Amino acid sequence: MTTEQDPVKVMKQQVGFAAADRVKSGMIVGLGTGSTTAYTIQALGDRIKSGELKDIKGVPTSFQSEVLAKQYGVPLTTLDEIDKIDVAIDGADEVDPHLNLIKGGGAAHTREKVVDYLATQFIVVVDGSKMVDKLGSTFRVPIEVIPMALTPVMRAIEKLGGKPELRMGVKKAGPVITDQGNMVIDVKFDDIANPGEMEKSLNNIPGVLENGLFVDCTDLVLVGEIKDGKPVVREISK
Ligand SMILES: O=C(CO)[C@H](O)[C@H](O)COP(=O)(O)O
Numbered sequence: 001m002t003t004e005q006d007p008v009k010v011m012k013q014q015v016g017f018a019a020a021d022r023v024k025s026g027m028i029v030g031l032g033t034g035s036t037t038a039y040t041i042q043a044l045g046d047r048i049k050s051g052e053l054k055d056i057k058g059v060p061t062s063f064q065s066e067v068l069a070k071q072y073g074v075p076l077t078t079l080d081e082i083d084k085i086d087v088a089i090d091g092a093d094e095v096d097p098h099l100n101l102i103k104g105g106g107a108a109h110t111r112e113k114v115v116d117y118l119a120t121q122f123i124v125v126v127d128g129s130k131m132v133d134k135l136g137s138t139f140r141v142p143i144e145v146i147p148m149a150l151t152p153v154m155r156a157i158e159k160l161g162g163k164p165e166l167r168m169g170v171k172k173a174g175p176v177i178t179d180q181g182n183m184v185i186d187v188k189f190d191d192i193a194n195p196g197e198m199e200k201s202l203n204n205i206p207g208v209l210e211n212g213l214f215v216d217c218t219d220l221v222l223v224g225e226i227k228d229g230k231p232v233v234r235e236i237s238k
Pocket residue numbers: 032033034035036037090091092093102103104105106107108109112
């Protein structure tokens with residue numbers, strides 16, 4: 001690693017590429033969303049172009065991953081055309097010691113959950129900063145909400161002890177709109193004592209489409225770290 005390189009970018013690239021190496025010819029692959037899995041999609045395209053990887057098909061988890069797959073030449077399929085996903089590779093915003101996750105920093109957690117939960121093997125790729133002792137310590141829980149239900153959903157979340165905030169666009173006036181045409185509320189909880197229970201309670205609120213707590217679904221986490229100035233990949237499995 002040279003001194004000019006951004007260490008977080010280097011770690012993301014390292015794990016993104018390492019995950020792509022685990023894909024074998026003939027596999028159906030869930031293509032995650034975000035800056036880390038962008039490297040995975042790029043590497044899959046490179047392996048296809050070199051002839052090393054044959055007959056793979058990707059299932060995108062967002063408009064972003066679909067565009068990247070097309071750009072890098074990764075053939076795509078849909079859930080209507082397949083009956084299994086061999087491996088899904090996706091990023092995360094937080095990973096706890098039980099390999100439970102918070103996802104949805106890119107507002108794609110609904111489609112990500114559909115694809116990642118269907119996969120025979122779910123691999124998570126993160127840089128070291130995403131590892132936490134407890135979910136919710138650095139990142140809020142994203143919740144996709146049908147627009148007409150925004151106010152009652154926010155009130156119901158407050159009753160569960162959360163502090164909800166509507167996610168606003170950065171380079172867009174107004175709220176972030178998901179690939180499904182919905183809005184996202186980011187919720188700060190002081191203590192997520194039981195992520196599994198919280199995941200269910202949030203999804204029980206009428207108007208909530210999906211929340212970003214991913215519980216008991218991860219098979220393997222690849223963590224990018226810098227050791228003695230060099231990028232390394234640490235593997236954590238259940
Ligand atoms: O959940 C996600 C998108 O909804 C991303 O996977 C998560 O935000 C991590 O992104 P990045 O790899 O850019 O850090």
